[in-house]
Amino acid sequence: MPKISNTGKNMPESPIRKLVPFAEKAKSKGIEVFHLNIGQPDVKSPSCALEAVKNNTIEVLAYSNTDGSESYREKLANHYFAKSNIKLKAEDIIITTGGSEALLFALGSITDPGDEIIIPEPFYANYNGFSSSLSVKIIPITSKIENNFALPDIEDFETLITSKTKAILICNPGNPTGYCYSKEEIQQLAALVKKHDIFLIADEVYREFIYNKGAKHHSILGDFGLEEHGILIDSVSKRYSMCGARIGYLISRNKDVLTTAKKFAQARLSPPTYAQIASEAALDTPTSYFDEVIVEYKSRRNLLIEELNKIEGVKATKPMGAFYCMVELPVDDAEKFSQWLLEDFSDNNQTVMVAPAAGFYTTPGLGLNQVRIAYVLKKEDLKRSVELLKIALSKYKN
Template sequence: MPRLSDKGLSLPPSPIRKLVPYAEEAARHGVKVYHLNIGQPDIPTPQVAIDAVKNIHDKIFAYGHSAGLETYRRKLVGYYQSVGIELGYENLLITDGGSEAIFMAMSVCLSEGDEVLIPEPFYANYNGFAVEAGIKVKTIPASIDNDFALPPIEEFDRHITPRTKAILICNPNNPTGYLYSQQELEQLRDIVLKHDLFLICDEVYREFCYDGAKHFSAMNLAGLEQNVIMIDSVSKRYSMCGVRLGTLASRNEEVLDAVLRMGQARLCPPYLAQVAALAALDTPKSYFEEVHDEYMARRDCIVKALNEIEGVYCPTPRGAFYSIVRLPVDDSERFARWLLEEFRYNDRTVMLAPAAGFYGTPGLGRNEVRIAYVLKREDLLAAAECMKEALKVYPGRTIR
């Protein structure tokens, strides 16, 4: 039998989906599983996008422009202006989801063996993208004890080596919900300039900022016009995860040209997806206001419920719709699997994402899980109740 490549054999499993077979088995036996493991919004997709897909025509079966439809990119310029980001349509490339945009950014900015520096914890798939691109992830630990604030700038300096070519951040952050301030990003700018690095900023959750907080885009960092690559997506903003349409934005023409040439593997982004996304840009402002208020209410609901459980600590995230939660357990992956295989509370249980997979440093996050509060409030409360009852009887509980 032929052997896979070293790259194929070394691709890490997703901690978000690793336990899915156990959840599916539980569901087959009639168990209600509350999925807190995956950031799949349950908010309805804007009707204008649905109507656009219903009214498609035969042109969707033709090739499109490799950079994406010009009409879509020009309309995106207006959206970015509305959130304070000045770009031309020529600065935008449309990709097959934000994930492809991140992979492409890594691939064209770093050579094999180079390092990308990422604050922990981070979106687990960044690891997989790095392996595919042949580059190394180097991490800077952040702590739940200070709610995952950006590590001191001196820490970045200490971790940078001659092989470091880029820093990657997600703002607001997946998996912590932390929102980086303008001041923090300006300090990061100084490090980027000092070491002549790229700054890849994943901003797909920019619309989800709470408690009056405002998102500051890395694209607006003065002096970094040639260094910043912004990643965006329609998945979370419009509840269109399955459409798989993202954006890579840069003012660096060399980056854009390299990404375009790399895109020969898929020729062009799908026309149908762009038709839906183009229409979604006409979504009324009231939609976002309602979505924002609902997610903030869900956040308050689950944070309060979890923090009332003995031994549990859930920080209050200021962005996105995730939080890392510390549990009184010996091993969160073992606990998450036990929930699906053995625990039942009135024929209900919970699926969690063990947090160790969101860290690069071995041992970190072992008693933590990531939750996504994308369920209705009554379901979030039911899930929290299940977790409370489960922790009372879990054999690996660390509080007695």
């Protein structure tokens, strides 16, 4: 019988999606499942983006340019300058099929099999998959729930750098932690990657979502001297509630990175045409849209934390941005508990689905009693979800 590759065998499952079959089975029994496991916003996509597709008169749905339509890249460059005073050119940008493809292009452009990238953990679980598919080794550096998952000491980063280290990868604000790095923390990272002549890759897909008073997102494209060392990953998925568009982009001022990434882009031909039309139009979304969304998410975050803190034995962080919260539960194995929620628990024909957090770590044994909660549901559903969690924990102990 033909054999499956070791690459395929070693490809990790997604902790966000691996329990979906259990959720579907619960639904088939008539149980309502509140999905706190995945960051699928429930806010409406901007009408300007949807109308741009509906009203388009394309007669031949042709390939776009390999690196994305020029009009979209020009508009993106202008948007960065108008929004953040960051100067870019259209040729600094490659449009990709989601932020996932942008990260794959970035890693493929700067690493060889056996090379290493350093990532603060817990981190977005699919970083494991991207790295595994390229035979790149993740070197984790652990941030802790006790200090809200702040950046670990920069000296600890430096001890991990070897001749195989090619980059440090951060998500800012963080998925799954919601932590937003300060200007001083980005400056420390910038100085470190320049000292060792490696790259700093920043996944900034949640940069619009900052909730703490006085907190601010600091892009690596800003005044940090990372012209040759910075690679930015971004996406329209969360910002505009357009996850299904599958449009992201890679930005760098390093010409060698862009030239190499473009070869990967050529191999997949082009990003989707209609989705680019929607994404380009989305740049015209009024500020009021984001103001309303941020107020709503902040309100949801506050409600979630308030309700979680009422449950004995539960420890919840207070995220500064994005829309995720890391939660420590009074259980030995959060994955078993998460599966039990779907297989064996319901209250008034309702249950809740969370993401076990061990999959957001690579250090064995970490995150076993933690889950990630995405607060993307309306507040009444969010409150009911925490109530279900409280009832479930009580029953699970017994």
